[in-house]
Amino acid sequence: MLGLLVEYTEHASIWFPAAGLTSAAVFIVGVRAVPALLLGCVIVTFWTAQHYQLSLSYAQLLQAGLLFGVAHIMPYYAGARLLRRLANIGQFYLPLFVIGFLLVAALSSLVATFSVLGALVVSSMMPVDDIAHTWLPFWIGDMAGVIVIAPVFCGLLAVLYPSPKFVLEDYIGPQQTAASSGYQFKLMVNVILLSLAMLLARYSDSPQSAFAVFFLVIPHMWIACTESAFFTALSVALSSFAIALLVHFLGLMQYAMVYQFAINVIAANALFGLAVPALMTANKQLRLIVSTDSLTKVASRVHLQQRAELEIARSLEQQEPLCLMVFDIDHFKQINDQLGHSVGDQVLRDACHTAQQLLRPTDVIGRYGGDEFVVLLPHTQQDVVVAIGQRIIGRLRDIQLANDLSVSASFGVAALKADDSFRTLFERADAALYQAKKKGRSQVAWH
Numbered sequence: 001m002l003g004l005l006v007e008y009t010e011h012a013s014i015w016f017p018a019a020g021l022t023s024a025a026v027f028i029v030g031v032r033a034v035p036a037l038l039l040g041c042v043i044v045t046f047w048t049a050q051h052y053q054l055s056l057s058y059a060q061l062l063q064a065g066l067l068f069g070v071a072h073i074m075p076y077y078a079g080a081r082l083l084r085r086l087a088n089i090g091q092f093y094l095p096l097f098v099i100g101f102l103l104v105a106a107l108s109s110l111v112a113t114f115s116v117l118g119a120l121v122v123s124s125m126m127p128v129d130d131i132a133h134t135w136l137p138f139w140i141g142d143m144a145g146v147i148v149i150a151p152v153f154c155g156l157l158a159v160l161y162p163s164p165k166f167v168l169e170d171y172i173g174p175q176q177t178a179a180s181s182g183y184q185f186k187l188m189v190n191v192i193l194l195s196l197a198m199l200l201a202r203y204s205d206s207p208q209s210a211f212a213v214f215f216l217v218i219p220h221m222w223i224a225c226t227e228s229a230f231f232t233a234l235s236v237a238l239s240s241f242a243i244a245l246l247v248h249f250l251g252l253m254q255y256a257m258v259y260q261f262a263i264n265v266i267a268a269n270a271l272f273g274l275a276v277p278a279l280m281t282a283n284k285q286l287r288l289i290v291s292t293d294s295l296t297k298v299a300s301r302v303h304l305q306q307r308a309e310l311e312i313a314r315s316l317e318q319q320e321p322l323c324l325m326v327f328d329i330d331h332f333k334q335i336n337d338q339l340g341h342s343v344g345d346q347v348l349r350d351a352c353h354t355a356q357q358l359l360r361p362t363d364v365i366g367r368y369g370g371d372e373f374v375v376l377l378p379h380t381q382q383d384v385v386v387a388i389g390q391r392i393i394g395r396l397r398d399i400q401l402a403n404d405l406s407v408s409a410s411f412g413v414a415a416l417k418a419d420d421s422f423r424t425l426f427e428r429a430d431a432a433l434y435q436a437k438k439k440g441r442s443q444v445a446w447h
């Protein structure tokens with residue numbers, strides 16, 4: 001009935017939501033959905049015969065309905081099987097999945113077009129000559145139904161029939177159960193833009209004004225980048241519904257093809273847009289991985305160096321003090337050898353935690369490698385840093401270890417001088433650390 005609103009030739013409308021329901025049902029529910037879909041096809045056939053005032057007996061209509069059901073369901077079932085297979089291939093990510101979905105939607109709706117038209121002809125519901133001018137709008141209408149409506153039905157059916165064979169979250173992240181607080185506003189902007197574009201097509205003298213509907217790509221991309229996959233799919237479905245209604249009520253059937261293409265393009269674009277938040281989240285995770293040491297959770301060497309270079313440039317320009325402190329656990333090899341590597345790992349974590357408790361939030365501690373750490377202390381004079389190092393040494397003694405072993409560390413401190421770079425400052429602090437080790441360890445030396 002929704003399809004009929006915008007029917008522009010018999011048996012073909014610009015948009016056929018039933019194709020979306022069928023393809024979503026066989027994709028998510030699988031073969032178990034077929035009896036219900038088949039029943040739907042029989043009911044639709046009776047209703048269609050009444051709509052087109054065809055004089056066929058009940059037996060003929062039942063036969064036609066079953067034939068239509070098989071012709072309609074089989075291509076989408078085969079497409080769904082193919083898409084599931086593609087989706088379960090490892091390393092398959094969202095943009096590729098969207099391409100797979102669009103291709104499967106185009107192909108299965110094309111096959112469904114010819115098999116259904118064939119079934120209609122065989123059942124005497126359509127003259128064979130009509131195929132020539134019906135197949136193209138029939139195909140694009142079915143394809144629009146799949147691309148636009150199937151994602152929403154997939155979202156709903158996935159809740160009712162959670163499928164262990166295919167986990168949607170692998171592609172689109174965990175589902176948000178609620179839309180963001182701005183979702184209604186975004187939908188409203190969308191509806192206003194859509195109405196303006198279609199009123200322009202209705203009341204302007206220029207037929208090209210119908211193409212203004214393609215501007216809807218912009219609010220849909222906005223929604224795709226800021227809302228969950230389900231609410232993106234819902235907004236696309238609502239827009240296509242509104243377009244279909246307005247085409248009907250504003251009498252815009254002469255531009256049916258433009259709106260048919262617009263619905264497909266807007267939906268395909270929004271589906272690709274879903275990849276943007278997924279990529280942003282992946283980028284954030286990667287940045288965290290690169291900037292953090294996985295064992296101790298302090299800054300990584302590369303992150304520390306980047307921060308240090310910035311702070312050094314700023315301190316030199318503003319002529320403010322800055323110090324670098326390097327420390328290394330004493331006889332760490334002995335701890336590893338006697339107590340095992342996991343105790344060694346714990347000592348590294350505890351040492352960092354101890355140091356962090358005595359540092360300010362503006363100081364940056366990073367792991368330089370192995371058991372060596374670097375602390376960047378902006379706005380701090382050397383004597384203060386030396387005192388901080390001594391306090392850390394005192395606290396490290398509190399860490400309890402078996403075999404009468406204790407934890408200590410040696411510290412080297414260097415203060416920033418004019419013309420210093422990170423490398424020269426680090427070399428001086430490292431040389432001071434070497435002195436501290438040489439003088440007997442568990443002490444602070446400075447350069």
Ligand SMILES: Nc1nc2c(ncn2[C@@H]2O[C@H](COP(=O)(O)OP(=O)(O)OP(=O)(O)O)[C@@H](O)[C@H]2O)c(=O)[nH]1
Nearest residue numbers: 328329330331332333334336341342344345370371
């Ligand atoms: N448990 C653990 N050990 C590590 C890790 N990274 C490096 N090490 C070990 O840390 C030890 C570093 O020893 P060194 O710094 O050369 O020497 P040391 O025993 O600490 O002696 P001094 O520095 O001279 O006091 C080596 O045995 C490495 O195998 C790590 O992530 N976890």
